Amino acid sequence: MRDLLHETADLAADFLESLPARPVFPAVDLDALRARLGGPVPGGPTEPGEVVAELAAAGGEAAVGMAGGRYFGFVIGGALPAALAADWLTSAWDQNAGLYVGGPAASVVEEVAGAWLAELLELPRARSFAFVTGTQMAHATALAAARNHVLEREGWDVEREGLTGAPPIRVLAGVKAHSTLYRALRLIGLGTASVVPVAVDDQGRMRPDALREALAARDGPAIVCAQAGEVNTGAFDPFAPIADAAEDAGAWLHVDGAFGLWAAASPRFAHLVEGAERADSWSVDAHKWLNVPYDSGVVLCAHPEAHRRAMGVQAEYLVHADEGGPRDQLDWTPEFSRRARGFAVYAAIRSLGRSGIAALIERCCDHAARFARELPATGAEVLNEVVLNQVLFRYETDERTAEILRRVQESGKAWMSGTVWQERQAIRLSVSNWQTSDEDVARTVAAFAAAAR
Numbered sequence: 001m002r003d004l005l006h007e008t009a010d011l012a013a014d015f016l017e018s019l020p021a022r023p024v025f026p027a028v029d030l031d032a033l034r035a036r037l038g039g040p041v042p043g044g045p046t047e048p049g050e051v052v053a054e055l056a057a058a059g060g061e062a063a064v065g066m067a068g069g070r071y072f073g074f075v076i077g078g079a080l081p082a083a084l085a086a087d088w089l090t091s092a093w094d095q096n097a098g099l100y101v102g103g104p105a106a107s108v109v110e111e112v113a114g115a116w117l118a119e120l121l122e123l124p125r126a127r128s129f130a131f132v133t134g135t136q137m138a139h140a141t142a143l144a145a146a147r148n149h150v151l152e153r154e155g156w157d158v159e160r161e162g163l164t165g166a167p168p169i170r171v172l173a174g175v176k177a178h179s180t181l182y183r184a185l186r187l188i189g190l191g192t193a194s195v196v197p198v199a200v201d202d203q204g205r206m207r208p209d210a211l212r213e214a215l216a217a218r219d220g221p222a223i224v225c226a227q228a229g230e231v232n233t234g235a236f237d238p239f240a241p242i243a244d245a246a247e248d249a250g251a252w253l254h255v256d257g258a259f260g261l262w263a264a265a266s267p268r269f270a271h272l273v274e275g276a277e278r279a280d281s282w283s284v285d286a287h288k289w290l291n292v293p294y295d296s297g298v299v300l301c302a303h304p305e306a307h308r309r310a311m312g313v314q315a316e317y318l319v320h321a322d323e324g325g326p327r328d329q330l331d332w333t334p335e336f337s338r339r340a341r342g343f344a345v346y347a348a349i350r351s352l353g354r355s356g357i358a359a360l361i362e363r364c365c366d367h368a369a370r371f372a373r374e375l376p377a378t379g380a381e382v383l384n385e386v387v388l389n390q391v392l393f394r395y396e397t398d399e400r401t402a403e404i405l406r407r408v409q410e411s412g413k414a415w416m417s418g419t420v421w422q423e424r425q426a427i428r429l430s431v432s433n434w435q436t437s438d439e440d441v442a443r444t445v446a447a448f449a450a451a452a453r
């Protein structure tokens with residue numbers, strides 16, 4: 001075992017060290033990759049060292065350089081050294097972190113890391129939390145708690161009765177709400193037709209006057225979903241007036257802060273999330289801007305009773321911790337058996353500390369600002385107010401924009417994706433990796449200049 005783990009550590013380090021020199025997006029021949037990795041079910045055993053070496057060779061060649069400094073696609077992040085190492089330990093320990101008795105250290109570390117996160121994100125109202133796979137499941141968990149809470153006030157026990165015959169719930173969300181919000185609503189039985197779309201401004205920010213108007217249009221249980229960090233522009237909904245409107249209407253306020261909520265951890269950017277601390281629930285990713293390996297998201301909630309009523313589970317054969325005793329994570333998560341994903345989050349926070357996290361956020365935002373300053377010299381028009389780490393831009397025509405993006409992607413020098421913004425082709429770039437350096441930004445701008453020429 002020891003030799004295998006050492007060899008594997010070397011393979012992993014080799015891969016990471018190869019990133020600066022290799023194309024960010026590898027040349028992949030899909031058929032060849034399938035042939036190399038596939039075939040019939042192995043008839044018998046293979047030496048573990050051979051399995052890992054072959055996987056490292058074939059898989060590593062086809063791996064995208066997301067862990068490196070010139071991957072700007074979607075909103076991805078990287079893996080901090082301490083977080084990656086803690087993730088390895090998590091697998092070696094192989095705890096089932098559903099119950100305290102499934103791993104006391106996993107339970108205590110999640111307790112500690114959850115409290116740290118509430119503090120770092122300046123959320124004094126957050127009184128319960130859960131480590132889940134990502135913002136997708138953080139939304140599902142938060143909205144299940146919201147559903148429980150708003151229906152409980154109508155005298156309806158949704159955990160027992162379900163939604164059939166329940167008072168209808170309205171969900172008010174900006175038209176630029178993330179697609180995972182809609183899927184979370186489908187998962188908890190509210191359906192996408194329960195959404196009342198609220199108008200947004202040219203940056204994708206929800207308009208509080210439109211929200212007020214929509215809330216006033218009807219009585220009954222309501223959930224408002226606001227957003228910290230629109231995926232194209234990085235824009236923040238104006239939380240203070242949104243919180244006022246939700247409060248006046250007695251609505252639950254949920255915040256999708258997948259990456260944007262991290263602004264709260266930086267003194268320079270905290271003003272962007274002012275008012276978000278008044279919400280009832282929050283979703284945030286650790287695998288994006290905290291640079292923890294996949295998969296790692298967090299839900300925080302101001303109503304532990306509703307959260308636990310929505311997620312708690314009991315069974316005769318389980319050994320539950322006493323009330324007021326240690327934490328049984330499965331009472332707060334949608335999973336039963338689960339990975340001890342708190343260890344990597346804990347390690348990330350410990351290794352960076354408050355100042356290191358603020359520096360990570362600010363460095364990424366400074367790089368984004370530099371992109372916005374330098375890309376116009378390549379002929380690009382920057383389309384968004386670069387308030388955070390997202391840069392949205394285009395060239396003279398849709399065709400030219402698509403062609404320049406394709407050339408940059410194929411150059412292997414950097415990778416980012418396209419999008420459609422206000423019905424026109426655009427390029428979106430997200431700086432969210434701890435490794436991105438000034439040189440990475442310069443090389444990427446140069447790649448755009450070359451493609452534009």
Ligand SMILES: *Cc1c(COP(=O)(O)O)cnc(C)c1O
Pocket residue numbers: 075133134135136137178180228229230231256257258259285297
């Ligand atoms: C990434 C993202 C999500 C989805 O998060 P996952 O961790 O991929 O489930 C939701 N909302 C926003 C704004 C995001 O950026």
